[in-house]
Amino acid sequence: AARELKLPESTVRQVISSDFELHHYKESSENGKEKDTKKVRTEDFSSDAETKDGKKWNLKIVSWNVDGLRAWLEKDGMSVFEHENPDIVCLQETKCAIAKLPNDIKDINGYKSYFMSAKLDGYSGVGLISKLEPLVVTYGIKDKAHDDEGRCITAEYEKFYLVTVYVPNAGRKLVTLDKRMDWDPKFLKYLKDLDAKKPIIVCGDLNVAHNEIDLANPKANKKNAGFTKEERDSFTDLLSAGFVDSFRHLYPDATAKYTFWTYMMNCRAKNIGWRLDYFVLSERLVPQLCDSLIRDTLTGSDHCPITLLMHM
Amino acid sequence: AARELKLPESTVRQVISSDFELHHYKESSENGKEKDTKKVRTEDFSSDAETKDGKKWNLKIVSWNVDGLRAWLEKDGMSVFEHENPDIVCLQETKCAIAKLPNDIKDINGYKSYFMSAKLDGYSGVGLISKLEPLVVTYGIKDKAHDDEGRCITAEYEKFYLVTVYVPNAGRKLVTLDKRMDWDPKFLKYLKDLDAKKPIIVCGDLNVAHNEIDLANPKANKKNAGFTKEERDSFTDLLSAGFVDSFRHLYPDATAKYTFWTYMMNCRAKNIGWRLDYFVLSERLVPQLCDSLIRDTLTGSDHCPITLLMHM
DNA sequence: CATCTGATG
DNA sequence: CATCAGATG
Numbered sequence: 001a002a003r004e005l006k007l008p009e010s011t012v013r014q015v016i017s018s019d020f021e022l023h024h025y026k027e028s029s030e031n032g033k034e035k036d037t038k039k040v041r042t043e044d045f046s047s048d049a050e051t052k053d054g055k056k057w058n059l060k061i062v063s064w065n066v067d068g069l070r071a072w073l074e075k076d077g078m079s080v081f082e083h084e085n086p087d088i089v090c091l092q093e094t095k096c097a098i099a100k101l102p103n104d105i106k107d108i109n110g111y112k113s114y115f116m117s118a119k120l121d122g123y124s125g126v127g128l129i130s131k132l133e134p135l136v137v138t139y140g141i142k143d144k145a146h147d148d149e150g151r152c153i154t155a156e157y158e159k160f161y162l163v164t165v166y167v168p169n170a171g172r173k174l175v176t177l178d179k180r181m182d183w184d185p186k187f188l189k190y191l192k193d194l195d196a197k198k199p200i201i202v203c204g205d206l207n208v209a210h211n212e213i214d215l216a217n218p219k220a221n222k223k224n225a226g227f228t229k230e231e232r233d234s235f236t237d238l239l240s241a242g243f244v245d246s247f248r249h250l251y252p253d254a255t256a257k258y259t260f261w262t263y264m265m266n267c268r269a270k271n272i273g274w275r276l277d278y279f280v281l282s283e284r285l286v287p288q289l290c291d292s293l294i295r296d297t298l299t300g301s302d303h304c305p306i307t308l309l310m311h312m
Numbered sequence: 313a314a315r316e317l318k319l320p321e322s323t324v325r326q327v328i329s330s331d332f333e334l335h336h337y338k339e340s341s342e343n344g345k346e347k348d349t350k351k352v353r354t355e356d357f358s359s360d361a362e363t364k365d366g367k368k369w370n371l372k373i374v375s376w377n378v379d380g381l382r383a384w385l386e387k388d389g390m391s392v393f394e395h396e397n398p399d400i401v402c403l404q405e406t407k408c409a410i411a412k413l414p415n416d417i418k419d420i421n422g423y424k425s426y427f428m429s430a431k432l433d434g435y436s437g438v439g440l441i442s443k444l445e446p447l448v449v450t451y452g453i454k455d456k457a458h459d460d461e462g463r464c465i466t467a468e469y470e471k472f473y474l475v476t477v478y479v480p481n482a483g484r485k486l487v488t489l490d491k492r493m494d495w496d497p498k499f500l501k502y503l504k505d506l507d508a509k510k511p512i513i514v515c516g517d518l519n520v521a522h523n524e525i526d527l528a529n530p531k532a533n534k535k536n537a538g539f540t541k542e543e544r545d546s547f548t549d550l551l552s553a554g555f556v557d558s559f560r561h562l563y564p565d566a567t568a569k570y571t572f573w574t575y576m577m578n579c580r581a582k583n584i585g586w587r588l589d590y591f592v593l594s595e596r597l598v599p600q601l602c603d604s605l606i607r608d609t610l611t612g613s614d615h616c617p618i619t620l621l622m623h624m
Numbered sequence: 625c626a627t628c629t630g631a632t633g
Numbered sequence: 634c635a636t637c638a639g640a641t642g
Binding site for chain 4: 379405407434435481483484537574575614
């Protein structure tokens with residue numbers, strides 16, 4: 001039995017449409033009664049964002065490193081579907097073999113879902129959940145050294161490719177920096193090849209904070225995974241190849257905006273975090289960009305979700 | 313800093329005495345106000361039990377397989393000290409290396425404590441916590457094959473030996489029944505040698521339900537760890553060597569009295585359990601036995617504590 | 625259905 | 634300070 005989502009009442013939109021004529025979902029923030037007292041309110045996820053030339057968003061993508069899909073389900077991570085009513089949700093670090101995926105996440109009413117797991121059980125893993133059925137879904141980056149690790153799903157839609165990724169972590173004491181440095185150029189080539197065909201949207205945990213503004217303690221972390229020169233330069237290479245960090249593009253000066261906080265030392269409450277999760281777009285999609293948001297009120301993982309609003 | 317126990321107010325007894333002239337602790341069950349609404353009430357642990365010839369108990373020993381000391385502490389297992397005000401507490405399956413023992417359990421105001429851990433970290437392990445400092449404390453049963461597993465502590469007091477034990481589990485599919493069958497006669501010899509010097513009190517998880525009356529599903533468990541003929545016969549051998557199962561001695565017909573319930577299938581709520589935890593006494597201590605109790609209202613483990621009241 | 629460890633982040 | 638697996642019970 002497919003999971004029935006309790007979508008907000010005023011939702012009147014096509015669930016599986018044949019193209020991206022998905023209409024802007026207008027939340028009813030004046031329905032007369034406060035639903036409950038918890039601090040996350042669906043109306044706070046409403047947005048009227050539009051492109052520079054005034055076109056309202058009609059595609060919403062959410063990306064979330066869930067740090068263990070099953071634990072995240074227990075913590076009501078699925079409420080993001082009710083709050084966001086997203087067209088597509090991408091998940092990283094599912095840490096769950098395909099055979100162990102709970103029905104709650106496989107069968108969501110109105111969505112198609114796709115998962116890739118690592119050979120090593122309980123490690124890595126990504127998922128892509130979409131109202132509109134993609135034309136083609138592919139798994140991995142076509143590289144033997146990496147494709148056993150369940151790090152990438154590509155969904156082809158009519159007007160773009162969506163790539164969700166969980167980039168290799170360089171590890172404590174940078175023990176896997178070599179693997180990471182092997183990944184980065186291969187992944188970039190993979191993206192360039194796609195981009196030669198259709199514009200692309202890349203989302204997920206890129207496991208790098210690009211610049212000092214992107215983490216709370218840049219000085220202390222120059223030798224740590226996620227902020228080494230090597231990793232930062234790789235990210236610069238990505239942007240130099242014709243791609244755009246959508247959040248930073250829209251908010252070049254926004255400080256203290258993070259998507260990850262270690263569970264240790266109460267870092268989340270103190271907002272000692274890192275911006276590791278991104279929506280990266282082909283440059284030619286920038287005119288269609290409406291907003292790129294960090295949903296740091298949502299919990300359920302050591303990462304928070306991020307949301308992209310596009311006019312497609 | 314030693315942990316300060318919130319002992320019941322009327323406790324007026326010597327904390328470290330030089331002998332066993334420990335006075336009977338009289339709980340004040342009429343102190344005028346209900347303390348709280350939780351179902352475990354300290355006054356329910358009061359007892360006026362006495363020996364057959366009318367001598368009130370003056371020594372209380374509690375034994376508890378805690379199934380992981382640290383988890384048990386989180387679940388407020390230490391409240392047994394407030395409820396029972398015991399002279400001695402024996403713990404089994406501490407699953408905690410000596411170096412990792414929390415201070416809460418090492419430094420209890422008014423008690424001395426002794427622990428033995430397995431070489432294999434997180435496995436087995438026993439502890440003994442005593443108001444009166446034992447004359448001698450020894451570890452293991454002086455057998456190379458077993459003494460790396462942290463299964464036995466012996467405390468010598470003036471008038472008796474106290475032996476606390478976590479007997480090897482025969483394992484799923486009886487994979488370690490051989491180890492168990494190696495242990496049982498060696499342990500019995502160890503006990504006999506002690507008993508030749510002073511009477512003994514043995515307590516702990518003996519990992520056997522002696523007779524059909526001692527578990528909920530005897531028929532279904534004849535081939536399962538804890539109720540094989542081999543294990544039951546070993547226990548019979550122990551009793552035949554001059555020792556007494558104190559609970560069964562006092563309550564020969566008591567049914568459905570268990571000390572262990574698997575966490576699975578809601579067995580505790582349904583009282584589908586096993587009596588695996590015992591106070592076994594040298595026969596010559598029986599005249600001093602006041603009571604042998606199963607404290608099945610206390611939670612914090614898949615076993616409940618058991619309590620022995622003696623006049624020493 | 626719990627505890628633990630050890631790997632991973 | 635979390636997730637997971639796997640061993641153990």
